[in-house]
Amino acid sequence: MDKLHRKRQSVSVWLLVIIMVVCICLMNSVAEQGIEDYCMLASDWNILVNHTDYANVDLGEFRMDATQKGDYVSMQTRLPQKKISNPVLRIYTIHSEVSVELDSQEIYHYGRELNAQNRLVGYGYHFIDLPDDYMGKNLTIQLWITENNAFTYLETPQIDNELTEMRNYIMQKKVPLAVNLFLIVFGICLLMSSVLFVGRNIKFGQLICVAGFSIGIGCWSLCNYDLIILFTYDIRLKVLMEFISLYVTPVFVLLYFWTDATEKRNKAYRIAYYMAIFCQSMLAALSIIFQAMNLVHLPEMLKYEHILLVLIFSGIIGVAIYDFKNHNIHNQALILGIGIMIVIGLTDIFRFNMDKFNIARHAGRYTSNLCIGALVYVLAQIIDFSTEISKKLYESAQRDILEKMAYADELTGIANRRRCEEEWDRIEKTDNYGILAFDLNHLKKMNDTYGHESGDKLIRSFAECIQSAFGRHATVGRMGGDEFIVIFEDMTGIDIEEQLESYKKELAKCNKANPDLHISAAYGFCSKAEEPDLGAKEIYRKADGRMYECKVAMKCQRTKE
Numbered sequence: 039m040d041k042l043h044r045k046r047q048s049v050s051v052w053l054l055v056i057i058m059v060v061c062i063c064l065m066n067s068v069a070e071q072g073i074e075d076y077c078m079l080a081s082d083w084n085i086l087v088n089h090t091d092y093a094n095v096d097l098g099e100f101r102m103d104a105t106q107k108g109d110y111v112s113m114q115t116r117l118p119q120k121k122i123s124n125p126v127l128r129i130y131t132i133h134s135e136v137s138v139e140l141d142s143q144e145i146y147h148y149g150r151e152l153n154a155q156n157r158l159v160g161y162g163y164h165f166i167d168l169p170d171d172y173m174g175k176n177l178t179i180q181l182w183i184t185e186n187n188a189f190t191y192l193e194t195p196q197i198d199n200e201l202t203e204m205r206n207y208i209m210q211k212k213v214p215l216a217v218n219l220f221l222i223v224f225g226i227c228l229l230m231s232s233v234l235f236v237g238r239n240i241k242f243g244q245l246i247c248v249a250g251f252s253i254g255i256g257c258w259s260l261c262n263y264d265l266i267i268l269f270t271y272d273i274r275l276k277v278l279m280e281f282i283s284l285y286v287t288p289v290f291v292l293l294y295f296w297t298d299a300t301e302k303r304n305k306a307y308r309i310a311y312y313m314a315i316f317c318q319s320m321l322a323a324l325s326i327i328f329q330a331m332n333l334v335h336l337p338e339m340l341k342y343e344h345i346l347l348v349l350i351f352s353g354i355i356g357v358a359i360y361d362f363k364n365h366n367i368h369n370q371a372l373i374l375g376i377g378i379m380i381v382i383g384l385t386d387i388f389r390f391n392m393d394k395f396n397i398a399r400h401a402g403r404y405t406s407n408l409c410i411g412a413l414v415y416v417l418a419q420i421i422d423f424s425t426e427i428s429k430k431l432y433e434s435a436q437r438d439i440l441e442k443m444a445y446a447d448e449l450t451g452i453a454n455r456r457r458c459e460e461e462w463d464r465i466e467k468t469d470n471y472g473i474l475a476f477d478l479n480h481l482k483k484m485n486d487t488y489g490h491e492s493g494d495k496l497i498r499s500f501a502e503c504i505q506s507a508f509g510r511h512a513t514v515g516r517m518g519g520d521e522f523i524v525i526f527e528d529m530t531g532i533d534i535e536e537q538l539e540s541y542k543k544e545l546a547k548c549n550k551a552n553p554d555l556h557i558s559a560a561y562g563f564c565s566k567a568e569e570p571d572l573g574a575k576e577i578y579r580k581a582d583g584r585m586y587e588c589k590v591a592m593k594c595q596r597t598k599e
Contacts, residue, residue, distance in 0.1 A: 075122060075123065075198065075202050075206075076196055076197065076203070076206070077118060077122055077196065077197040078194055078196050079097075079115060079118075079177075079195045079196065079197065080096060080098050081094075081095075081097075082094060082116070083095040083096075083100075083114065085100070085111070085112065085113050085114075085192070086111070086114075087102055087109070087111050088109055088111075097191075097193070097194045100191065100192060101190055101191055102190055102191070104186075104188070104189070104190050105183045105188045105189055105190075106188075107183055107184060107186050107188075108182075108183065109182075110181070111134075111180070111181040111192070112178065113179040113180075113192060114176065115176075116174060116175070116176055116177070117172050117174060117175050117176075118173065118174075122197050122198065123199050123201075124200040124201050125169075125170065125172055125198075125199070125200070126167055126168060126198050127166040127167075127168050127177075127195060127196075127197055128164070128165055128195065128197070128203065129163070129166070129179060129193070129196075130161075130163050131148075131161060131162075131164065131181060133159055133160070133161055133183060133184045133185035133337070134159065134184060134188065135148065135150055135153040136148050136179065136180065136181055136182075138166055138177070138178070139176075139177070140168070140169070140172065140175050140176070140178075141176050146164065148164060148273075149182075152184075152274070153182060153184050156332065157332055158184075158329065158335045158336065158337075159184045159273075159274065160274035160276060160278075161276075162266075162273030163267055164273075165203075165271065168197065185335065185337055185338070186338075204268075211265060214265065214409055215260075215263070215268075217259075217409050217410065217413055218259045218260045218263070218409050219256070219260075220256075221253070221255060221256030221259070221409065221412060221413060222253055222260070224416070225249045225250070225251070225252030225253035225254075225256060226253060228245055228248060231245075232245035232246050233246065243296075244294055247290045248290075248294065248420065250289075250290035251287055251290040251291055251412070251415075251416065252412070254287030254290065255287050255409065255412040256409070256412070257280075257283040258279075258283035259406065259409035259412070261277075261280035262408075264276075277336065278329070278336065281336035281337060281339075282326060285321060285322040285325050285339070286322045288350065292315045292318060293315065295311075310353060314353065318350070321342060321346060324339075344387050347387065348384070351380045351383060351384055354376065358376075358377070374414070375414050375418025378414050378415065379411040379414075381411075382406070382410070382411040383411070386406045386408060445457035447515070447516045449497055449498060449501075449516075450497060450498055450502075451501070452505055452515055452516055453513055453514065453515030453516070454515065454516060455515070455516070455518055457513075458513070458517060458523055458525065461513050461525050462573075462574035462575055463574070465527055466573060466574050468527070468528070469567075470565075470567065471525065471526055471527055471528065471565070471566050471577075472525075472532075472534065472563060472565035472566065473524070473525055473526070473564055473565075473578050473581045474508070474512075474523065474526075474562070474563050475563075475578065475581040475584070475585040476500075476522035476524070477520055477521055477522075477559060477560045477585055478497065478500050478522065478558075478559045479520075479560065479592070480556065480558070481493055481496060481497070481519070481520040482520075484496050492555075495552075496555050496557065497520070499555055500522070500548070501516060502548070503541070503547075503557065504524060504544075506544050507537070507541040507543075507544040508537060508540075508541065511526060511532060511537070512524045512525055512526045512527070522559070523578070529565055538561070538563075545557060545558075558592070560585050560586070560589035561588055562583065562585030563581055563584065564578075564580040564581040564584060565577070
């Protein structure tokens with residue numbers, strides 16, 4: 039079993055590595071844009087940042103100090119003579135009220151009311167229709183910054199063909215689109231299925247955590263890649279979705295390890311684990327509450343999230359190193375998955391802060407490979423869960439076999455003497471039970487005349503008969519040899535005469551199916567209600583005595599016949 043487990047672990051690790059490498063290579067490959075149906079507006083810009091002018095600016099090289107709330111940026115250029123069919127101007131703004139003018143006439147405005155109310159404006163793409171005769175006209179883009187440390191660069195605007203622009207954009211980002219949609223759809227399906235089973239086995243709560251993480255990281259990455267524009271152009275909704283996903287998703291990662299942390303770790307580890315869950319949950323809850331009350335916008339909580347994630351990642355790395363030193367690594371695939379997630383996450387945090395605040399760097403708006411790490415991590419979690427469930431099922435099957443060996447009669451499969459005696463001890467605390475004692479007739483004669491195989495067939499057939507007659511309401515067992523017992527735990531609503539009539543009908547069916555066996559048995563019944571002062575064993579002896587009286591009567595009847 040251990041050898042097979044190690045082999046599966048090795049295959050899983052290599053499979054995850056191959057998936058990650060292939061996906062990253064595909065995502066970082068450059069896709070071709072539409073033929074000539076676009077025009078980049080990169081050069082010859084005149085820029086005003088508050089009171090500072092910059093002339094003949096190339097946006098690919100232009101950098102400035104991080105803009106603050108209340109700053110003003112104006113960008114002006116003359117549109118080229120290149121004609122684009124069905125022209126649409128695509129610009130990207132970050133936490134800014136924006137106004138677009140063509141020859142001093144405003145053709146687009148966004149965020150005026152939101153800025154006036156000090157509400158979250160958001161960031162993302164704007165798609166602005168241009169007139170067919172836009173060539174050679176003066177384009178002016180004005181930005182009023184609504185958040186501190188908003189950006190240090192200006193993204194290059196672009197004129198696209200409205201009919202092909204979205205197709206080109208999807209082709210450029212088809213791999214992350216496929217990965218993120220897979221994460222979201224897979225998470226939703228997994229959530230619906232795991233909710234159905236969590237009531238039966240709490241272990242399926244881990245799958246809910248996997249589903250929550252998969253949906254959350256898929257939504258975050260969909261916004262990070264600006265692929266959300268396939269579903270909505272509302273950039274404010276995009277920012278709300280992106281940051282709420284970012285703040286809530288780590289909670290699911292932490293909860294996945296609840297059993298390991300609370301049952302298999304020392305006190306110091308458990309305290310640190312509880313603190314991590316508490317802090318991450320509080321940050322997510324407070325961020326949403328503050329945003330709803332318009333007290334603090336979601337992006338302003340990002341620096342605290344980064345600090346918290348670095349601490350959590352550091353803790354996970356520390357635990358992994360400790361487990362590695364103590365040879366306590368049980369699932370290499372899960373360690374690989376979470377390791378990839380941590381490396382990509384820490385790299386993203388570093389890149390984000392360097393690109394945003396270090397103007398000396400050739401910074402630009404970046405996209406993360408975290409969705410690939412998330413895909414690998416989700417697959418690793420599924421492998422971990424499947425391995426754990428397989429182990430539990432194997433152990434459960436082993437326990438069932440041992441229990442069956444310990445408590446089931448080897449010949450008939452019904453309860454053996456040990457099981458029946460434990461049942462006596464259990465019902466001793468109740469006061470409404472009853473016991474039927476049976477003694478199978480002619481067993482010795484059958485063994486002596488036809489052999490023990492026929493005798494065993496007689497025993498099995500009779501066991502099937504009484505199991506069919508009483509099994510729904512009682513415990514049916516074999517005390518040994520030709521002695522059988524039926525234990526009614528609760529006689530409420532049970533008429534023993536009706537039960538015996540049912541037994542006689544089943545006995546007739548058995549004899550009809552096996553005419554060579556001539557099955558018959560004597561029986562005796564006693565209930566606790568008849569003998570309230572007796573214990574379960576004494577009740578059984580009382581029923582056994584009545585059974586022998588029945589046996590004598592049956593012999594007398596056969597003698598007369």
